[in-house]
């Protein structure tokens with residue numbers, strides 16, 4: 001092997017001297033000039049067309065199944081040099097084996113790139129992404145991504161298909177669980193945190209991995225929340241809501257993008273020149289490479305956009321797509337298309353160049369096995385400090401939705417633990433749990449509570465399953481509820497009721513779980529019932545809200561979830577999470593989100609009973625729990641906002657401050673949120689827009705002034721394709737929720 005590699009490097013070095021520097025100097029203005037351009041040029045000079053096309057092909061190793069199985073003889077293709085990247089292969093040994101094949105058995109020995117869905121952890125699983133977003137803690141999110149990269153990189157992974165930065169405003173859509181929720185500002189900040197966490201500050205380090213901003217674009221706006229469904233939206237919504245988190249990822253230096261499955265205004269994303277060329281490349285100057293989603297090139301045929309797979313291949317490469325995940329389209333048709341003059345060979349050269357450049361940046365040409373390190377794998381995976389970090393993230397991600405003094409628990413009470421998720425270790429790590437262990441490694445809620453309460457104080461009954469309709473075990477649950485001081489029920493969804501291809505039309509608790517709460521409430525009308533929830537989407541909790549005394553949303557809290565949730569239940573961590581997404585009263589209100597438009601017939605705030613206004617006749621317009629909502633075991637009082645001026649010019653900045661006081665009995669964190677309302681616009685503006693947030697810690701009785709600086713940049717919006725600022729009056733507030741009425745204004749002249 002060494003002989004071959006050495007020969008190869010000699011040839012490459014020779015060519016670098018001969019041609020490389022020259023070409024780098026002649027680079028086109030938009031091309032990134034990296035130290036590797038010359039090497040790539042030299043290597044490409046040695047490559048056949050088939051080998052270049054090979055770099056644009058990705059196949060699955062099938063260790064995890066994340067899409068339809070496509071029959072392909074991967075090993076044969078690797079040896080032929082017709083594969084540039086693999087997905088769904090991991091472990092130092094497994095990746096090394098395939099890498100060896102690519103390096104030693106192909107003509108040029110070009111290393112493979114290994115990609116995987118490292119979404120909220122690799123082995124040590126953090127809360128699902130929607131849960132992480134509920135922490136509003138950018139440092140913690142970045143740290144979680146860093147840990148995921150540490151573990152994944154030791155097991156041979158070079159590239160994660162994350163973050164998913166799709167705005168999600170429809171709880172029916174199963175993939176709302178993988179994103180940062182409904183808000184463009186929060187979503188953009190979180191997108192950056194993930195990219196920085198995964199990629200670190202230096203891609204040549206062996207513990208950093210490529211990030212991938214996905215799914216470009218509009219995937220979260222699928223009609224009726226049905227996965228993969230049609231997306232139609234105007235420029236206002238596209239530019240102001242769905243694009244910014246992707247642009248934020250580009251700003252943070254994201255190396256790759258993934259296409260969305262959906263069509264956008266009639267053109268499927270994987271064949272969409274407008275989004276990939278006009279916006280991503282020309283406007284945002286993105287220089288990395290674009291991979292399709294799984295079989296998305298072939299799907300252009302089902303979309304009715306391409307006549308056949310060959311035509312689809314042509315449309316995708318012409319739209320600016322560089323790598324084909326699992327369609328086999330590039331491998332089968334690109335050469336033919338070039339020979340027929342339908343595709344210009346420069347498109348393949350460009351795609352190949354970007355992919356090779358990325359491999360150079362990762363250091364794979366120096367040492368193709370640097371990520372597949374069994375020693376590091378053993379040292380790094382499930383490190384105690386990672387599990388501890390996951391515990392903290394779990395605690396920070398919980399959202400206390402309701403509390404009538406039923407929480408925190410104390411260690412003197414006896415408790416009935418009831419529900420199908422009390423002892424669960426399979427669902428608790430959520431969907432897209434990468435190489436996380438669903439059998440033994442996770443800490444259940446039961447185990448977590450045990451840390452605080454002796455066995456003699458806990459009684460347990462499952463009561464029912466998550467999804468079936470059997471009520472025969474209700475009685476045991478009712479009996480134990482009668483014998484204790486307090487009831488804690490742990491209920492929710494199955495982990496695979498959210499994630500890809502997991503849309504629901506009914507967003508209530510599945511199976512007989514609500515019946516179980518009802519039965520227990522009836523049996524113990526005067527006892528406090530605490531509901532602990534695990535779910536991957538906002539649920540309709542209207543009935544539960546009336547039946548129980550406290551609700552703690554824990555999402556799917558991850559490997560150390562049981563400990564983290566128990567820390568919150570017993571008050572070791574005072575809950576500080578705030579909803580990153582609205583919880584509706586009923587599925588019929590969807591789409592419902594805080595920064596909606598006013599309409600021409602709004603109902604007066606807090607007075608829903610009006611004729612011929614924009615409201616329902618059967619439920620209020622308001623959600624059950626609004627965006628930004630989340631209680632604490634203490635209370636925070638907000639002063640009215642103070643403004644540094646009531647009128648500012650375009651060049652000025654405005655300081656907005658409020659004093660926040662912890663008026664309760666315990667110390668705690670609060671997430672202060674800055675909202676603005678642009679009252680009149682050349683296109684209408686949302687009733688509220690988040691423009692900043694800060695997480696502060698206040699001891700009981702303590703006050704702190706929180707200040708934000710607003711600039712004209714913060715007040716801009718897209719009107720059609722233009723980013724504009726308009727003079728006029730703005731409302732402004734700092735609050736601990738999005739549910740409030742503005743009282744202060746300023747003008748921009």
Ligand code: NOJ
Pocket residue numbers: 066067087117161214293294500
């Ligand atoms: C399909 C999903 O949409 C995408 O997010 C994921 O990265 C790929 N499958 C690979 O598993």
